[in-house]
Amino acid sequence: MTLALSTDSLTKIYSNNLEALKGVNLRVEKGDFFALLGSNGAGKTTAIGIISGLLKSTSGEVKINGLDQNKHANEVKKMIGLMPQEFNFNPHEPNMEILMNQAGYFGISRAEAKIQAEVLLKKMELWDRRFDVAQSLSGGMKRRLMLARALMHKPSILILDEPTAGVDVEIRKSMWDYLTQLNKEGMTIILTTHYLEEAESLCRNIAILNDGDLVEQTNMKKLLLKAKRQVLILDTIEKLTNNISIADCDCVVIDDTTLQVAQGENTSISDVILSLSAQNINVSHLRSSQNRLEALFLSITS
Amino acid sequence: MWIAYKTIVTKEILRFVRIWIQTIVPPVITTSLYLLIFGGLMGGRIGQMQGVDYLDFIVPGIILMTVIMQSYANTVSSFFMTKYNNSFEELLVSTTPNWVILLGFVSGGVCRGLTIGLAVTFTISFFVEIQIHSFIVIGITFLITSVMFALAGFINAVFAKTFDDISIVPNFVLLPLTYLGGMFYSIDILPSFWRSVSIFNPIYYMMDAFRMGFLGVGSVELWKAFLVPCIMIIILALIANRLLSRGVSIKTE
Numbered sequence: 416m417t418l419a420l421s422t423d424s425l426t427k428i429y430s431n432n433l434e435a436l437k438g439v440n441l442r443v444e445k446g447d448f449f450a451l452l453g454s455n456g457a458g459k460t461t462a463i464g465i466i467s468g469l470l471k472s473t474s475g476e477v478k479i480n481g482l483d484q485n486k487h488a489n490e491v492k493k494m495i496g497l498m499p500q501e502f503n504f505n506p507h508e509p510n511m512e513i514l515m516n517q518a519g520y521f522g523i524s525r526a527e528a529k530i531q532a533e534v535l536l537k538k539m540e541l542w543d544r545r546f547d548v549a550q551s552l553s554g555g556m557k558r559r560l561m562l563a564r565a566l567m568h569k570p571s572i573l574i575l576d577e578p579t580a581g582v583d584v585e586i587r588k589s590m591w592d593y594l595t596q597l598n599k600e601g602m603t604i605i606l607t608t609h610y611l612e613e614a615e616s617l618c619r620n621i622a623i624l625n626d627g628d629l630v631e632q633t634n635m636k637k638l639l640l641k642a643k644r645q646v647l648i649l650d651t652i653e654k655l656t657n658n659i660s661i662a663d664c665d666c667v668v669i670d671d672t673t674l675q676v677a678q679g680e681n682t683s684i685s686d687v688i689l690s691l692s693a694q695n696i697n698v699s700h701l702r703s704s705q706n707r708l709e710a711l712f713l714s715i716t717s
Numbered sequence: 718m719w720i721a722y723k724t725i726v727t728k729e730i731l732r733f734v735r736i737w738i739q740t741i742v743p744p745v746i747t748t749s750l751y752l753l754i755f756g757g758l759m760g761g762r763i764g765q766m767q768g769v770d771y772l773d774f775i776v777p778g779i780i781l782m783t784v785i786m787q788s789y790a791n792t793v794s795s796f797f798m799t800k801y802n803n804s805f806e807e808l809l810v811s812t813t814p815n816w817v818i819l820l821g822f823v824s825g826g827v828c829r830g831l832t833i834g835l836a837v838t839f840t841i842s843f844f845v846e847i848q849i850h851s852f853i854v855i856g857i858t859f860l861i862t863s864v865m866f867a868l869a870g871f872i873n874a875v876f877a878k879t880f881d882d883i884s885i886v887p888n889f890v891l892l893p894l895t896y897l898g899g900m901f902y903s904i905d906i907l908p909s910f911w912r913s914v915s916i917f918n919p920i921y922y923m924m925d926a927f928r929m930g931f932l933g934v935g936s937v938e939l940w941k942a943f944l945v946p947c948i949m950i951i952i953l954a955l956i957a958n959r960l961l962s963r964g965v966s967i968k969t970e
Contacts, residue, residue, distance in 0.1 A: 426859075467810050471964065489812045497810050503803035507735075519724025520811035564807075 418481070419445040419572050419603040420466065435461040438475065443605060443620070445480070448598045450614035450635070453624035459607045462501060462624070463576050467497040479572065481709055493521065496570035498561045499711045500577045500607075506550035509543060510560055513549060514567050521568040526629050528567065535563035538593060540586075542667040554581040559590070572603045577594035579613060591617060615639070615708045625716045639708065647687065649674045650700040661690040675704065721813040729825025732879055733791060733832075740790075740829065741836055744783050748837045751779050752844045755901065756851050767903045767934045772845050777931040778900035781862060783837045785895060785920065786887060788830035788863040792870035793883045799866050800874070805967055815961040819871065819954070826867025827860070834859065847931070854930035854939065861946045862923045866891075868953035875960045875967075898924045905936055919945055 418473035420443040428435040435458045443449045453459045464470035466477055468488070477484040497636060504513050511532060518528030536542045544552065549560060558578060565573060579587045594617065598604050608614055612623065614635075621638055623631040631638065651672045653674075655715040659666050663679030675695075676687055688698055720787030733740045756772035766774040799805040808818055841847060847853070869886075877883045904912050915921050926942035928937035935942070959968070 469809055492810060492812050495810070499806065501803060503806045505798070505802055505804045508728075512731075516724050516728055517807055517811070520721050520808055520813045522718065522720045522812060524720060568811075629796055 417445045418446065419443050419479070421478045422462070422466070422606065423476040423478075425462065425465065425477065426473045427458075427465060427470065428473045434673055435627055436465075436475075439624070439627075439629045441622060442632065445603055446598070446601055447603055447604045447620055448594075448618045449603070449620040450618035451480065451605055451624065452611070452614060452621060452712060453607075456626075457624040457629045457716070459624055460576060463497070463499075463574055463605075463607065467495050467574055468492055469497075469499075493499060493568060494571050496565035496568065496573045498558075498573070498575045498577065498578055500580070502557050502561070504549050504557075504561070504564070505546070507548055509546050509548055510536070510552070511545040513560065514564055517564045518567045523568060524661040531567055532563075535566055539563045540589075549556075555586050558582055559586070562590070566597075569717045571601075572605065573597065576607050578606065579608065579610060589611075611708045611712060623712065623715055625704065628706070631715055635708075646680045646704040647676045647678060647684070647689070648702050648704050649676060649687075649698050651691070652697045652699050653695060659691070659694065661687055718814065718818050721811070721823075722817050725808075725813075725818065725821025726824045726828065729791065729795060729822065730828050732795060733829045740787075741833055744787065744833050744858070745836055745840050748779055748783065748840050749807040749844075749918075750843060752777070755792040755895075756844065761826060767905070767928075767932075767936075769932050769934060773848060773932060774903075775901055776841055776845060776847060778895075779841065780834055780837055781858070781924055781927045782895045782900055784830040784834045784859060784863050785866045785891060787833045788826040789866040789870035789873075789887060789891060791829040792826040792867045793874045793877070793887075794957075796822055796827060796871055796874035797877050797880075797883050800967065802879075808968065816958055819957055819961060822871055823864060823867040826870060828862040829861070830863035830867070850933035851930050854926060856930075857943060858923055858930055861943065861950060862927070865919070865923075865946050865950050865953065868957055869948065871957050872953065872960065875965055878966075893926075894918055894920045897921075899928075899936075900924060904935065919949055922946060 420441060422439055422441040425436050425439040425441070426434070428434050439458070439462060441462070451459050452461065461470060465472045466479075466484075468484070468491075479494050482491055484491050508516075514532040514535065515525065515528050518531065519525070523531075533542070536545055539562065541552075541556060541559060541563065544556070549557065552560060558581065562575070562578060579590055582590065591613070594604060606614065606618060618635055621631070621633060621635050622629055649668075651674060654671045655668045655674055659667055659668060659674060661676060661682070663682045665677040667675040669675055678684070678687065685700070691698060752772070755775055760771040760775075763771040765771065838847065840869055873883060873886050897915065899915070904921065906913045909916065922942040922945045925935045925937045926939060929939060929942070946960050
């Protein structure tokens with residue numbers, strides 16, 4: 416297994432004695448789409464800050480593509496692209512200049528940077544706004560600008576801290592598509608998000624931080640298998656009576672044509688539909704009452 | 718490293734040029750008022766200072782005061798703003814070494830000092846015929862003065878936490894030191910006690926050398942006038958680089 420990122424016993428104690436990370440051992444494979452989840456204050460942003468060089472760790476080791484962050488600082492910085500949670504650009508600068516400057520800080524020539532900036536601004540649908548100052552952009556546009564900036568020096572690892580917060584559904588979908596494409600092209604992506612369906616649909620592996628501790632690090636599919644009971648909401652064609660029953664499931668009639676079914680451990684969705692069909696009830700629509708990852712996340716972190 | 722340096726300097730120049738109404742126009746207006754009041758209205762009554770007309774005598778001081786204030790103002794405000802809007806993180810995550818960051822910000826301060834110094838000189842030329850004794854002395858004095866105060870502004874910005882913190886030093890330290898450094902008078906006319914006090918004011922040496930460059934008159938030997946600020950530059954540069962390396966007020970502890 417080739418690792419894009421590994422941390423060993425990473426700890427961070429702030430000057431106010433807040434222990435934000437308590438010996439975290441993270442492992443992210445090359446080419447992975449990795450979710451780093453945790454509730455507010457769990458230590459995600461601190462971990463990302465240390466990995467990207469914005470913060471100093473108290474102790475522990477960070478390796479990027481096998482290189483020690485402290486011994487090979489410049490090589491490591493070239494490998495990482497960071498899109499932070501908070502807007503951190505000069506709002507009075509034109510968008511194009513923000514990207515060109517970032518490339519310049521990495522020693523990329525203006526001619527080369529111009530080409531890359533054009534590609535990224537077009538991809539982010541910001542090309543028409545390239546001469547506008549950043550403060551004139553909407554929240555979603557500012558996020559896309561930060562994503563473009565993080566990609567200016569063509570990093571091999573992209574770290575995204577809440578990338579789609581405040582972004583509308585349409586743009587979020589196009590950002591997901593773009594991130595998926597980057598990942599398919601070989602880029603390792605580490606994502607923190609509060610939208611758990613985003614992590615579920617994009618990421619292959621997952622780690623969960625809780626109060627500075629790494630409480631889970633596994634494959635997304637394996638984790639989701641732990642979600643034994645799923646609560647389904649079914650819309651039925653026929654009117655429901657109060658005596659609906661499905662083996663190994665708990666059923667609650669919500670209204671005339673809406674049924675809530677808590678799936679048993681050994682019951683499949685097909686079993687539920689077949690059982691209802693046997694009772695002359697046909698299902699028109701089906702949805703989960705709660706995201707599976709969300710349910711697991713809450714059970715792990717609570 | 719050269720590209721990173723060029724990027725920072727270009728960014729700094731664009732920053733003060735973009736807000737020229739705030740950065741270039743006010744010093745030009747202030748200069749005109751100084752010349753009108755101290756030179757035109759009062760100068761005739763004062764007569765001569767160090768053997769030259771009073772209006773000619775204050776010209777180098779007014780230009781140098783502008784260079785001092787503008788070099789300082791550029792680095793203190795620019796670096797503080799990068800901390801304030803967190804855009805300094807753009808540099809922190811990059812491969813730009815700390816000394817290049819420092820050199821870039823200081824060069825930005827020097828460029829602003831030069832630009833506005835030239836604008837002020839141009840304005841003065843409408844009021845008085847400017848004499849030039851030595852371009853080299855003027856150039857060296859301008860360079861060491863602007864570098865020194867750009868460095869001082871950078872250190873101020875590192876420690877500044879509020880906007881008040883970036884205006885305290887210029888208003889309560891720099892301006893008095895400039896006035897007391899012989900901008901409007903020769904320290905030769907001071908009582909011996911105050912003359913002794915003045916020699917601890919680094920601006921006095923720069924002012925004297927600058928006046929030497931323009932008028933060919935001065936109280937201090939040139940090598941001394943250059944040595945004092947050069948020593949200050951070395952000390953300030955070491956402090957500023959150390960602060961950057963330790964991430965003081967930049968990286969959360």
